[in-house]
Amino acid sequence: MTKLPFPKLNLLVVLLSLISMLACNSGSNITFADDVAPIIHENCTPCHQANGGAPFNLISFHDVAKRAKMIALVTSNRYMPPWPADKNYSHFVNEKSLTDEQISIIKQWFENGCKPGDTAKCRLPESAKYASVLGKPDMIINAGQIQITGDNKDKFYVLKMPYQIPKAKFVRAVEFIPGQVKYAHHVNGHYLSFTNETNPFSGIDLLDIESDKYDEEFKKLSLLNHDGSAPFRVHSAFNYLPGAFGIRYPAGIGGFLLSPKGAFVANDIHFGPSRETVTDSSKLYLYFSDKAPERTTYELMMGTNGVSEIVPPLQVPAGQITNHVSKLTIYNDISVLTVNPHMHLIGKKFKAYALKPNGDTVKLISIPKWQFRWQYFYTFKNPVRIPKGSTIIVEAQFDNTANNPDNPNLPPLPIGERLDRGGASMRTTDEMLQFIITYMPYQKGDESIDLSK
Numbered sequence: 001m002t003k004l005p006f007p008k009l010n011l012l013v014v015l016l017s018l019i020s021m022l023a024c025n026s027g028s029n030i031t032f033a034d035d036v037a038p039i040i041h042e043n044c045t046p047c048h049q050a051n052g053g054a055p056f057n058l059i060s061f062h063d064v065a066k067r068a069k070m071i072a073l074v075t076s077n078r079y080m081p082p083w084p085a086d087k088n089y090s091h092f093v094n095e096k097s098l099t100d101e102q103i104s105i106i107k108q109w110f111e112n113g114c115k116p117g118d119t120a121k122c123r124l125p126e127s128a129k130y131a132s133v134l135g136k137p138d139m140i141i142n143a144g145q146i147q148i149t150g151d152n153k154d155k156f157y158v159l160k161m162p163y164q165i166p167k168a169k170f171v172r173a174v175e176f177i178p179g180q181v182k183y184a185h186h187v188n189g190h191y192l193s194f195t196n197e198t199n200p201f202s203g204i205d206l207l208d209i210e211s212d213k214y215d216e217e218f219k220k221l222s223l224l225n226h227d228g229s230a231p232f233r234v235h236s237a238f239n240y241l242p243g244a245f246g247i248r249y250p251a252g253i254g255g256f257l258l259s260p261k262g263a264f265v266a267n268d269i270h271f272g273p274s275r276e277t278v279t280d281s282s283k284l285y286l287y288f289s290d291k292a293p294e295r296t297t298y299e300l301m302m303g304t305n306g307v308s309e310i311v312p313p314l315q316v317p318a319g320q321i322t323n324h325v326s327k328l329t330i331y332n333d334i335s336v337l338t339v340n341p342h343m344h345l346i347g348k349k350f351k352a353y354a355l356k357p358n359g360d361t362v363k364l365i366s367i368p369k370w371q372f373r374w375q376y377f378y379t380f381k382n383p384v385r386i387p388k389g390s391t392i393i394v395e396a397q398f399d400n401t402a403n404n405p406d407n408p409n410l411p412p413l414p415i416g417e418r419l420d421r422g423g424a425s426m427r428t429t430d431e432m433l434q435f436i437i438t439y440m441p442y443q444k445g446d447e448s449i450d451l452s453k
């Protein structure tokens with residue numbers, strides 16, 4: 001045993017450091033301004049702001065202090081922020097999930113009386129200022145107003161958003177900002193560029209076109225340019241789902257050229273049933289880039305309506321739990337940027353990975369407890385390379401028993417893909433199994449691209 005030269009002094013040092021540890025643990029100097037606001041603004045405000053889909057704001061000291069007890073609870077039990085993907089399986093940009101330390105800071109702050117600190121120095125987070133995770137847009141296109149009548153029925157609209165700008169621009173990202181966040185269910189939109197002089201929309205009611213007139217209207221939209229060419233089109237130029245955030249890849253990846261004259265078309269905007277009559281004024285936020293799009297991004301869809309079949313077919317008998325697989329072998333090297341798993345209400349588990357020709361596994365995503373309401377587009381921190389000859393495998397489980405609290409039918413009824421309608425169904429009470437992969441053809445060095453930039 002070592003003999004300590006100054007045993008008393010040593011004891012004093014130990015005691016002093018114990019006291020300071022206790023003082024620290026008591027959280028006496030934890031304040032909203034210094035410690036809590038940065039955690040809340042990064043992880044909560046993107047949803048808990050006017051346009052974010054959550055029922056109340058979490059921005060100011062008062063917003064947070066008022067609900068501090070509840071916030072301490074829902075962060076400790078990891079109910080908030082919602083992040084269904086398994087963090088032990090794979091990692092993504094903007095992973096909304098708190099560390100144990102952050103959870104403990106919030107808890108201590110609450111237990112010590114929610115000290116404000118110098119709140120004057122708290123800056124309004126970008127997501128709250130612009131109601132968008134991507135921050136300040138370079139251009140805003142207003143969609144005009146749609147009245148959603150309070151007849152408690154689903155509604156589908158085509159939204160046309162023509163624009164004119166002095167000269168062409170490179171667009172890096174487009175984000176759809178719903179006006180009525182409570183009712184906006186999903187949106188899928190395209191970009192059309194025109195070179196003809198006349199406004200192809202003239203004479204067409206720009207708004208409020210019900211889906212039954214859709215085909216007829218879209219024919220008119222496909223007017224040829226005056227030189228006889230068809231308008232240049234970008235499919236899926238923007239998409240929206242509740243809980244999904246805008247995606248912006250590094251300059252040069254994806255994106256397109258915005259011509260001086262053109263239009264964005266949301267060719268199916270779905271509003272859920274509303275009992276009150278409300279007016280929607282949605283917007284598009286455009287983010288420009290000085291850099292030309294050098295790398296084209298593509299989408300690959302597996303499962304329902306996609307390029308790979310579901311085995312066994314997605315029909316879940318009443319009272320049963322079923323497992324399904326969908327496999328796709330790829331013949332070129334790809335760099336995966338973003339993945340989006342999609343199922344409806346009775347989905348329970350989802351996993352996707354690739355098996356390389358040498359037998360190694362490339363992990364993509366695992367969702368051990370499926371949550372219907374949080375269907376994000378998950379973007380990897382760095383592009384994930386899948387070499388040619390690999391097989392991408394999607395495994396999913398569905399629970400159509402009465403024990404499943406999310407089962408829309410009690411007693412359970414058979415649920416599955418709507419094969420009579422080509423598979424996909426907008427109705428959440430039908431089922432779907434889809435895996436959408438956004439990728440670009442692999443180039444050397446892709447693994448080191450930082451997708452958060």
Ligand code: HEC
Nearest residue numbers: 043044047048053054055070071074075080081082096243
């Ligand atoms: C992806 C969007 C999203 C994020 C991120 C998010 N929330 Fe929420 N939050 C919601 C929605 C939507 C609700 C209401 C529905 C619900 O309770 O699920 C909600 C509800 C809540 C509730 C009320 C729970 C209840 O049972 O009444 C609290 C408290 C809360 N959030 C706190 C937080 C905190 C704290 C964070 C960050 C650490 C956070 N949220 C991050 C979307 C989000």
